[in-house]
Amino acid sequence: MSNYFIETYTYNPWWNLAVEKYLADRIQPGDMLLYLWQNENTVVIGRNQNALRECRAQLLEEQGGYLARRTTGGGAVYHDLGNLCFTFAASPERYDLGRQMGVVREACRKFGIETRFSGRNDIITEEGFKFSGNAFSVTSQCKIQHGTLMVNVDVSRLGQYLTPSKEKMKAKGVKSVQSRVCNLRDL
Numbered sequence: 001m002s003n004y005f006i007e008t009y010t011y012n013p014w015w016n017l018a019v020e021k022y023l024a025d026r027i028q029p030g031d032m033l034l035y036l037w038q039n040e041n042t043v044v045i046g047r048n049q050n051a052l053r054e055c056r057a058q059l060l061e062e063q064g065g066y067l068a069r070r071t072t073g074g075g076a077v078y079h080d081l082g083n084l085c086f087t088f089a090a091s092p093e094r095y096d097l098g099r100q101m102g103v104v105r106e107a108c109r110k111f112g113i114e115t116r117f118s119g120r121n122d123i124i125t126e127e128g129f130k131f132s133g134n135a136f137s138v139t140s141q142c143k144i145q146h147g148t149l150m151v152n153v154d155v156s157r158l159g160q161y162l163t164p165s166k167e168k169m170k171a172k173g174v175k176s177v178q179s180r181v182c183n184l185r186d187l
Helices: 013-025 057-062 097-110 157-159 166-172
Strands: 003-008 031-037 042-045 066-069 077-079 085-090 116-117 122-125 128-139 143-150
Touching: 013 031, 013 042, 013 066, 013 085, 013 143, 057 066, 057 097, 057 157, 077 157, 097 116, 097 122, 097 143
Parallel strands: 003 031, 042 066
Antiparallel strands: 031 085, 042 077, 085 143, 116 122, 122 128, 128 143
């Protein structure tokens, strides 16, 4: 049984996502890995998403940003250097979603921030604001959970680049993505 911690020091989303895939492909029985990384001015979309529906790709590109696709499902997310990305990659017998989410929640608790799960994909504050979205993938060799921690994200850029569907916004009953999220720094 081996535990690994890896941190990258590049802000290129294509590199960071390629490293994540490389590491996941090398997980052996009994392995558990925590990988920390950051992307600069990036929109990351899920494996089945249409970039033109999820974000303002042309504006992002014009402003020097990156568009990247991850191997997992889930929604579009905005990353900047105020966002910390994490990946748990484990062999199937070591994977434990509750424990992994508990690591994130306990870290927040150490800073006086009480949190809770919201469905399967999000960690939110007690007041209902989202600061961590998660996505997943499964192979016979490796299970992955990766997510974001909004520490000090530029939420104006988040709102500028992401374009949630009208159906989603109607169902959620909110006027903007920005009103549903928060930065941990503000708490």
